Amino acid sequence: MIVISAASGALGRLVIEYLRSRTEVVAAVRDPGRAPEGVPARRGDYDDPASLREAFDGAARLLLISSPELDTPRRIEQHLNAVTAAKEAGVGAVVFTSFLGAGAGTTGMTEAYHATEQAVIRSGLPYTFLRHPFYSDAFVPRVVEGEITSSTGGRGLNTAFRSDLAEAAANVLTGEGHLGRAYDFTGPLWSYPEVAEALGVPYREVPDAGPGPMSWINAQIRAGLLEQQTDDLEGVLGRPAVTVAAQVRTIAFP
Numbered sequence: 001m002i003v004i005s006a007a008s009g010a011l012g013r014l015v016i017e018y019l020r021s022r023t024e025v026v027a028a029v030r031d032p033g034r035a036p037e038g039v040p041a042r043r044g045d046y047d048d049p050a051s052l053r054e055a056f057d058g059a060a061r062l063l064l065i066s067s068p069e070l071d072t073p074r075r076i077e078q079h080l081n082a083v084t085a086a087k088e089a090g091v092g093a094v095v096f097t098s099f100l101g102a103g104a105g106t107t108g109m110t111e112a113y114h115a116t117e118q119a120v121i122r123s124g125l126p127y128t129f130l131r132h133p134f135y136s137d138a139f140v141p142r143v144v145e146g147e148i149t150s151s152t153g154g155r156g157l158n159t160a161f162r163s164d165l166a167e168a169a170a171n172v173l174t175g176e177g178h179l180g181r182a183y184d185f186t187g188p189l190w191s192y193p194e195v196a197e198a199l200g201v202p203y204r205e206v207p208d209a210g211p212g213p214m215s216w217i218n219a220q221i222r223a224g225l226l227e228q229q230t231d232d233l234e235g236v237l238g239r240p241a242v243t244v245a246a247q248v249r250t251i252a253f254p
């Protein structure tokens, strides 16, 4: 039996869709009222260790989906609650949705992912780390007033769609040969000017809207930090990941 934590979120729901016809799945959710339909649900709140132990009981594999908590110390505490509960419940293996750079990164947005990976390793549980890039879903260019704009400096983005990352997670959870591995998942490299050119609309570089998470991400993109490429996602999917260019034609002209 496979338990999916944070199963009421967008990623968890997609993973369950991929898994439910293949194997027995249980959704662990903070609020049972938000549980996905069609699979059994258990209450599993990252802030409530006892609920996590019960939610993870009997799991051959656990997909530990990272918490959306923004406060890093609290997020680390939530993840470590889950790792401890997985150990106490005797889970067969933990698959953790981590983030690119978490292997080395001990500061900034990778800090909580790094701390969690280390805790999983220390727990002695068999594991797989799925290091995600940013989700393409949040970056798909839109044609507004006949043009595409961004503050990305025309640099490449290695984002991947949630649906591909969910399918890859389902493959790892049901497949063999993935234990003890850390996958650096990246999507096919793309840029805003390339998409504009493919759509035949002008591209214009604009200043950042102001301080905030998107400005921080745009600065990372302009510095070329999202141009890392690996074959890991394609390898686990057994096919190329969906490109932003392929999606944009339908989304940019709704």
Ligand SMILES: NC(=O)c1ccc[n+]([C@@H]2O[C@H](COP(=O)([O-])OP(=O)(O)OC[C@H]3O[C@@H](n4cnc5c(N)ncnc54)[C@H](OP(=O)(O)O)[C@@H]3O)[C@@H](O)[C@H]2O)c1
Pocket (backbone or CB within 6 Å): 005, 006, 007, 008, 009, 010, 011, 012, 029, 030, 031, 034, 044, 045, 046, 047, 065, 066, 067, 068, 069, 078, 097, 132, 133, 134, 135
């Ligand atoms: N790579 C990226 O670009 C990117 C972008 C956004 C997020 N993320 C990370 O990836 C994770 C999954 O993404 P997503 O799109 O599925 O996010 P999402 O749709 O926001 O879902 C977040 C999930 O976390 C659950 N949750 C919140 N607090 C919890 C707690 N205390 N205990 C247990 N569950 C709790 C939520 O439950 P409720 O339904 O009860 O609220 C929901 O199921 C996020 O949580 C975040 O860590 C990555």
